[in-house]
Amino acid sequence: MTEASGGPANKAKRLASWFRAQDFAWVIFVGGLIAATPDTNYQLSIFLVLIGAFQIVEPRLKLFSSRRGQITSIVLKLVLSYFLVGYTHSINSYYYSIFLIPVVSAATIFDLAGVVLVTAIAGAAYCSFLLPVFVDWNVFHLEDYLGLMCLRVSFWAIVAFLVYEQARAKRDEMLLTKEAAAGLAESNKNLREAQVSLRRNERLAALGQLTAGLAHELRNPLGTIKASAEMLMKESVQSRPAMMAEMAEYIDTEVNRMNGLITSFLNFARPLQIHPAPANLRVVVEDVLKQQAELAKSLGVEMVLRMDGDRSFQFDPDLLKVALANLVQNAIQASTSGQRVEIRVQSKDHDVLILISDTGAGIQRQHLESIFNPFFTTKPQGIGLGLPIVAKIIDEHGGRIQVFSEAGKGTRFEVTLPTTGDYS
Numbered sequence: 001m002t003e004a005s006g007g008p009a010n011k012a013k014r015l016a017s018w019f020r021a022q023d024f025a026w027v028i029f030v031g032g033l034i035a036a037t038p039d040t041n042y043q044l045s046i047f048l049v050l051i052g053a054f055q056i057v058e059p060r061l062k063l064f065s066s067r068r069g070q071i072t073s074i075v076l077k078l079v080l081s082y083f084l085v086g087y088t089h090s091i092n093s094y095y096y097s098i099f100l101i102p103v104v105s106a107a108t109i110f111d112l113a114g115v116v117l118v119t120a121i122a123g124a125a126y127c128s129f130l131l132p133v134f135v136d137w138n139v140f141h142l143e144d145y146l147g148l149m150c151l152r153v154s155f156w157a158i159v160a161f162l163v164y165e166q167a168r169a170k171r172d173e174m175l176l177t178k179e180a181a182a183g184l185a186e187s188n189k190n191l192r193e194a195q196v197s198l199r200r201n202e203r204l205a206a207l208g209q210l211t212a213g214l215a216h217e218l219r220n221p222l223g224t225i226k227a228s229a230e231m232l233m234k235e236s237v238q239s240r241p242a243m244m245a246e247m248a249e250y251i252d253t254e255v256n257r258m259n260g261l262i263t264s265f266l267n268f269a270r271p272l273q274i275h276p277a278p279a280n281l282r283v284v285v286e287d288v289l290k291q292q293a294e295l296a297k298s299l300g301v302e303m304v305l306r307m308d309g310d311r312s313f314q315f316d317p318d319l320l321k322v323a324l325a326n327l328v329q330n331a332i333q334a335s336t337s338g339q340r341v342e343i344r345v346q347s348k349d350h351d352v353l354i355l356i357s358d359t360g361a362g363i364q365r366q367h368l369e370s371i372f373n374p375f376f377t378t379k380p381q382g383i384g385l386g387l388p389i390v391a392k393i394i395d396e397h398g399g400r401i402q403v404f405s406e407a408g409k410g411t412r413f414e415v416t417l418p419t420t421g422d423y424s
Helices: 008-018 021-036 042-060 067-086 096-109 112-130 146-233 241-269 281-299 317-333 386-396
Strands: 277-280 302-307 312-315 340-348 351-358 400-406 410-418
Touching: 021 042, 042 067, 042 096, 067 096, 067 112, 096 112, 096 146, 112 146, 146 241, 277 281, 281 302, 281 312, 281 317, 281 340, 281 351, 317 340, 317 351, 317 386, 317 410, 386 400
Parallel strands: 302 340
Antiparallel strands: 277 312, 340 351, 351 410, 400 410
16 A cells, blocks of 8 residues: 555655755754854854855755856855855954865866866965955064965865865766666667567568468368369269268368468467556466366366466466467366366566476477477377467567476476566
């Protein structure tokens, strides 16, 4: 059961996405500076709060996501830092290192020229407090401060360069990752196209094999029809109604056989139209068992279904029913009275595994590699298109089918279907 959009879980997620760990770090940082300052200076508190608030709000505003917005952000940080230092004894300010905020911010988003420019502006802003408007040159000695200020600005430059190097390495890494992802996407696209082409070629090859098999299968009924027609043309036969009726029956039987062959051929050769929809696999399997119940009863074969719960996912229920019915029917026909056919459905990773097992005659080892070939059959009246059609249906669902058999001990067909199939 999913929670409503306004439920407690969703509210907690929205709250967590709004407040981040670095936000609390900024709150603690600003609060610590205000509490630890040796001066009682309301302007100091205001600027510290403004700097902290801006750092928290900035990532949430799309205004600062563009290049112009980023430049504006750096300028605002420079201005706030400048006023903070200016209101706290300028050159002697405890907060001179606050200029690292715009410097480091610039190092993470700008190229080297931009980083140098921002660092130079921050240094110039800090050195501007040497102007007469800020200090009394009558009592101020430049040599007492110049070295210290240059050391501090140099320290900012070193920090800016190190951060820039790290940020550039990270950006290069992300660029390489994007290029690799794009390359993989292109390779995946080419692979899919190659797979489509390969499957098309395999279908054409199978169609050629199928056509040759059909031609071979049609020769026998055509021979019977021709022989029967020739017999009907003889005067000796025309005077014998019983023999004429027998010859006509031969012709009718072989025509029906040819019609069945051609129908099966068309069903196999025609491209399958997959219509996937959310469906319950249990319903499909139970329908198949109901369809085959009469055949199983007539042969004295028991059918057993082992399936826990329901399995609902995207597949074509009509086509899958055809495939499973063929496999179950083959298992029943391969069994003898008193034997059992078992259908087991279970999960396997993100797939569904359908196992159809019998303890019947089994399949000869030399035939295992040929059972999915068109017109291959070991049944006296079989056409040899049932299992090829099953394999085609499973393949169109993006699944696979395997057979395990031993003569005299039975056969097990394993059908694997993806529960997240892509039929586009």
